[in-house]
Amino acid sequence: MSVPMPKPLQRFYSLFPLRIYDEPFSLPTTTSTSPFASGTGPAHPTLFIHPPSDPTKSLLSTDVECVKWQAYLALRGVSKSINIRWDLSPEGAIDQRLPNLYLPVKQMQNVKAEMKGELLESSRIPSWVDGELGQNRAPRGEDEDDHILEGYVDEDARDESRAWVMLLETDIDAALRATSTNRDSFLKRLITFPSPMVPERPLLTKPYTGLSSMITPFGSAVIITPILERYAEALKALSLRLGGSRWFLGSRGPTALDSVAFAYLHSALESLYPEIREEARKWVNLVAWEQRVRESISASLHH
C-alpha cells in the first residue's frame, strides 16, 4: 500500500523531469482576437489549442490531444473560468506540442508590471486542476482515498484503466493518424517544416525497397489492413466494456479514462475517412455516450 502524496509535494514533483526552455515569451495582455474570449482580459487562464473545424458549432479542436485536455478540464469542472484561443501556431508551444495552458499573474497587492504569467504544458495540467479544486474544498478524510483511486471504483479498475488508455492511444490513435488528411492548403504545406520535437510512435509501415536488399531502405508505405483490423477490435472491446453504464469501468463520476475515450471517439466520428466513421457508428452505445458527454462538455465550454 502506498502512502498518498500530499498535494503541494505532488505539484512540486510534477515539475520533474526538469526541462529548460528558452526565455519565456510574454503574451499580449490586451483582449485576445478570438470572438469567444470574454472581454475581461488577462484575469482568466487561457487554453491554447489547435483550431476547431467550425467555431460557431463547437469549440472542440480537430486535434485529438487538444480535445483530450479540453474534455478533461470540462469534466473536472474547471472550464468555466478558462478561455480558449486557437491563434497560436504549434511552433510557439512548449515542445511544439499544443495544448498549453496559460496562467495569468494573480491579482495581488505588490504585483510588478513586468511579471509574466506561466505557461503550462499538458502534462502539468492535472496537478494544476488538483490545486484549483483543492482550494475550494475543505480537506476531508475521504478525499485521500479518492485521490489514490483517481476516481475509479477500486484498485483493479484503476489498473485496468491504464490498459484501456494504452489501447486507445495505440490502436485507435494509429487508425486515426493513418487516415488523417492534411487540412492545410498546398502552399502552406510547401512552406512549413514539419518537425515535432517529440517524435510520435511510428505507424505500421514497410519501406518501399524492402529491408534486406543492399539498397538503403527509403520511403514508407503504411500497411492499412492490420491497423483497421485492430481499430475495429478496439472499438468492439470498448463498446462491450462500456455496456450501459454512465461512465467507463462503472466509475461514479468522470475520470481521466473518460476524457481520453471521449477525445478518440469524437475524432473518430468526425473523421473524413468513411471507414473510420462507419466503424465507429456501428456501436450504438458508444455513439450515444459520446453525444451525451459532448453535450455536457459543450455546455460548460461555452459558458
Add this chain to the structure above:
Amino acid sequence: MTHNTEITLYIWPHSWSLPSFDVDSLACVLYLQLLCANGQQSYALVECTDPDVSPTCSLPFLRHEGQEIGTARSILRYLQKLQGEEAGDDIASVKRTAWSAYVDSRLKDLTNAVLYANPENYRVGVHKVLATLLPVPARYYLPRRLREEIRATLEPAGMWNLQQENEENDGMEEKKRPFDKPKTIVDEKDKIINEAFGKEKLLEKARETFDLLNPLLAHHAFFLSKQVTPLDCQVAACILLLRNAQTAKNPIPALLDEFYPKIAEHSDRILSLAFPADEKAKAQVTVGVASHANPLVQLGRAVHRVIKSVSS
C-alpha cells in the same frame, strides 16, 4: 480441427534454447504449438532470416490456404479464430483485448529496450546471433537496420536512452558531421553514477509494468482465464526472452525472481506446456530453413517493389 492445407509460420531462428530470439515470433510459435499439441494438426515452421519474404517486410508471418497474415497480433487472432475459440463477448475476454494492447506496447518495449537499446547487451546478444545466421553481404547492414527500426519505436516512449547518456560507438560508426565539436570525455566516477541512474530508470519502468500485470494472475493460473490465451503467450514470450537472452547487464531477471515470482512461473509453465518433455506428445511439425536470397535477387525484388508501388 483438420484443415486441407498446412499452416506455415515463418519466424526468426532459434537461439538461447528458445524457439526464436524475436518477441513476436516467439509468441506466435508458443501459441501455435499449444494449439497443435494434441497432434491433430500439423504445421510447418520455417526459420527465416530475410524479412522481405513477408508482405509486410517483418517476421513473423503466416501462410495458410492462400492467405498471408502479417503482424503478430493479427496472426494470434487468426489462429484463435481457426481454433474456433473466437474472442467471446464476456467481460474477461474484453479485458484481455485491452491488456493485449498494453503488453504489446509497454512490455514489448521493455524487452526490446533491454535487448537492443543497451549497446553492450546488443553486441553480446542479438548482434552475435544475427551475425552468425546471416550470409555475407547482409551480415554487415541488416542488424543495424533492424536496430534502427526498434529505435524508432522506443525513442518516442523514452526507452531508448535509459542505460546510457551518450551512446557508445563500439564499432558502429555514426556519420561525423564537419562542424561537430569533440565529445566531452566522461569521468570514471560519472560513468558509474550514470550507469546506476540508468539501471534505476529501467527498473522503475519494469516495476510499473509488472505491478499492473501481477494482480491479473491472482485468481487463475493464466491471465484472466482458466485456459491458455494469446495474451499469455505474448507475456510469456517477453518474460522468457528477458530471462534467457544472453546479455551483459540485465537487472530484470533478478527483479522478477525476487518480487514477481508468479509472472516468472507463468512463463515457465507456458513454455513447458508448449514443449512438453514427454516424447510421445509431440505435435507434427516440419521445421525448414528458408535461405537468404542472393543479393542480386534481392536487388531485383527491391526494384520490383518500387515499381509496383509507383505504378499502383
